[in-house]
Amino acid sequence: MHPHCADAIADPDPIQVEPGVVCLRFEVMKVRSALGAVRHLVESGLVRRGDTLVDSSSGLYAHALALACHRYGMRCHIVGSTTVDRTLRLQLEILGATLEQVRPSADLKLDQNLRVHRVGELLLRNPRYHWMRQYHDGVHYLGYRGVAETVDADLPSGPLTIVGGVGTGASTGALATYLRRAGRDVELVGLQPFGSVTFGAEHTADPDMIIAGIGSSIEFRNVRHDLYDRMHWMAFPYARAGAIGLLRRSGVFAGLSSGAAYLVARHERALHPGRTVVFLAPDTGHRYVDAAYVGHEDVPAVDGLAPRVVGGVDELELPWSTLPLEQLARAAS
Structure with a gap:
């Protein structure tokens, strides 16, 4: 029995939404x-x-x-x-x-x-x-140790790719840190909105951006840049399509950053089919009903959506760009 509601909702539910793609679904991740x-x-x-x-x-x-x-x-x-x-x-x-x-x-x-x-x-x-x-x-990294232990115990023993919004860095950074310390082969793929300064995209802008929780307009010192292997930037229309596609295909009702992470996870799995891809869904979709889910019948299917691969942050373009591993250091400098 949980001593408090906070303890009850703190842990995620791992849900396999597609072969090799697992959603780590939280009610309130933070x-x-x-x-x-x-x-x-x-x-x-x-x-x-x-x-x-x-x-x-x-x-x-x-x-x-x-x-x-x-x-x-x-x-x-x-x-x-x-x-x-x-x-x-x-x-x-x-x-x-x-x-x-x-x-x-x-x-x-x-x-x-x-x-x-x-x-x-x-x-x-x-x-x-x-x-x-x-x-x-x-100190905000500490709480995710138990989540990492759950992932390590519940998922196959092979290589993992963790996908999630960078935000303050605590959730994705902590998961990768604790899983690597446990001996897992982990790649960490971060997700940012256009306009975020964290990995050098402040010169871009998304006029419809309402997923601020995964990015920042000011420096976040909790983000440890060296933990990340690849970075994706995504605009609101694609994040919206991802959220609706996730609900339609898996029944998972989640927020906009979850939809964006779902698209990235599908892309990463297609590139590296030998890895299990785990993406974070930090909250439910209730806050986004009017902004994202209303008008769902007019939103494009996710199958045709893909990122533009760029060689540096100066080449970023909406609605979706990704920066390969060997160029990531340039984005963090």
Whole structure:
């Protein structure tokens, strides 16, 4: 029996959606990260029961941190993006977390900068607040050790390819790190939106981009560039097609980054049929019903979608580009 809801939803369900392609389906993936981080802080004495933990979030981490704080008796304050919707706001309120949202902005960089600036103001006024630093603190890698153990135990013993959104780097980076330490042959393939600075695509832009959680307009120090073997950049229309295709073919109802990861996983499996490809589905599709699923009958099938292989980030083009291994160092420099 689980002692708390957070423990119940922290672990993913591995689902084989196609031969050699496995979906690691989470309800709220960052619960695993937040639980591991808060548990470590409590056990190490860095925070005490009743302290306030604060951070910035565009949605998923807000929910995850609120649940982890509820689990361990901490207070929680979130500086949220405008993407935090009514459903999540109500859950945060009932869980006892406080939320303040920055002013609306169509610019991702401005939105993230506003949130980070506000966190800084709060810390100056409240020196006993503990900033979780989900973008920068390696403590967020710890929670994924158990996920790596699940993957190692449940999947075939051969070589693995892990596919997922880069985001803060914790989920994909941690999985690859722990699986490699366990002796697995692991390739790590990252996914970014156009416009993300993390691997040098800030000169590009996707006018419909609403999958900000897998990229960044500011530097995330939690991303360890040397862990990744290949990188894909994908625009909203293809991520949308991937999400609808995933639901249609497997019954997995997931978000836009999951749809993008599904397309990348299919591509990687076709290139390397001897490897089992595991892709991360970090959340369910409920937040994306209006933005992605309405009008599904007009969305193209996934079978005809493929990336443009480029030789450097200066050659990136929408809707989907991929950078080979030997060129990746140029993107990270």
